Amino acid sequence: MIKNKEDLQYFLKRDALAEGYVGERPSFIGGWPNLIWKYKIYLRKAEYYRNTTTGVFGKIVGKYYLFRYTQLGIKLGFTIPLNVAEEGLSLPHYGTIIINGTAKIGKNCRIMADVCIGSTSGVNEAAKIGDNVYIGAGAKIIGKISVGNDACIGANAVVTRDVENGVTVAGIPAKKISENSSRLNLNENLFNRES
Numbered sequence: 001m002i003k004n005k006e007d008l009q010y011f012l013k014r015d016a017l018a019e020g021y022v023g024e025r026p027s028f029i030g031g032w033p034n035l036i037w038k039y040k041i042y043l044r045k046a047e048y049y050r051n052t053t054t055g056v057f058g059k060i061v062g063k064y065y066l067f068r069y070t071q072l073g074i075k076l077g078f079t080i081p082l083n084v085a086e087e088g089l090s091l092p093h094y095g096t097i098i099i100n101g102t103a104k105i106g107k108n109c110r111i112m113a114d115v116c117i118g119s120t121s122g123v124n125e126a127a128k129i130g131d132n133v134y135i136g137a138g139a140k141i142i143g144k145i146s147v148g149n150d151a152c153i154g155a156n157a158v159v160t161r162d163v164e165n166g167v168t169v170a171g172i173p174a175k176k177i178s179e180n181s182s183r184l185n186l187n188e189n190l191f192n193r194e195s
Contacts, residue, residue: 001051001083008048014087015040017189018108036091039076042069047082077113085109086131088190093137100126105133106149108190110182112137119143120160130165132190134182150181 002008019037046069049062066082073079076094081101088108091097095113099105103117103126115135119126125144129135133147136155141147147163154170154177163169166181183191 001086002044002048003051005048008044011044011047011087012041014107014190015044015089018088018090018110018187019092020187020189035072035076036094039069039072039078040089040091042072043080043082045069050082090187100124102126104128106131108132108186109135110186111135112139112155114138115140117141127159132182132186134185136170150183152180152182152185 002011042065046062046065049058049065053059053062077096078091079098081099084099084101084103085105086107089105090110092110093113097111097113097115099117100119102119102124106129108131109129112135114137117126117129120143123144127141127143127145127147129141129147130149130151132150133153135141135153136157138156139153139159140157141153141159143160145159145162147153147159148165150166151163152168153159153163153174154168156172157170157174158172159169159174161173166179167176168178168180169175170177
């Protein structure tokens with residue numbers, strides 16, 4: 001997670017690449033893609049101040065970013081706790097996204113609208129999701145399970161069991177439907193060495 005200013009800049013750069021911004025700064029003016037970009041900036045800055053601040057001034061600034069992140073999250077329908085998602089987070093559409101605070105999401109994860117990553121059966125532990133995972137619209141990932149690296153979760157899938165690396169799962173309950181990985185659904189710039 002974010003431990004210093006260099007980490008903050010790196011996370012913001014990787015989040016921008018995940019959305020397709022290459023060599024440019026995303027605009028703060030305009031429609032919903034820019035609101036989502038603002039949300040991610042507030043998210044990362046709130047994480048930075050939560051993880052690093054000890055002084056009074058830093059705590060005040062941290063509260064400001066926490067407030068902005070919370071308010072914009074309500075507007076967009078996002079409930080994404082601090083320090084849950086690694087760098088390269090992609091949120092291409094606004095709409096309900098609910099993530100349990102105990103979930104762990106790896107690098108370069110793309111989460112579509114109407115996704116829930118939660119716990120079940122009175123156990124407050126959610127999924128551990130690997131790197132380079134695509135989660136389709138309406139998917140539900142429920143319980144203390146593991147989703148492997150490069151996995152692809154199909155739209156409206158209900159995942160209640162572990163998912164192996166590099167496969168696509170779909171259905172209710174979710175089952176493996178192919179050996180295709182998530183790479184076709186993620187921005188290719190995330191995997192260029194220069195990025």
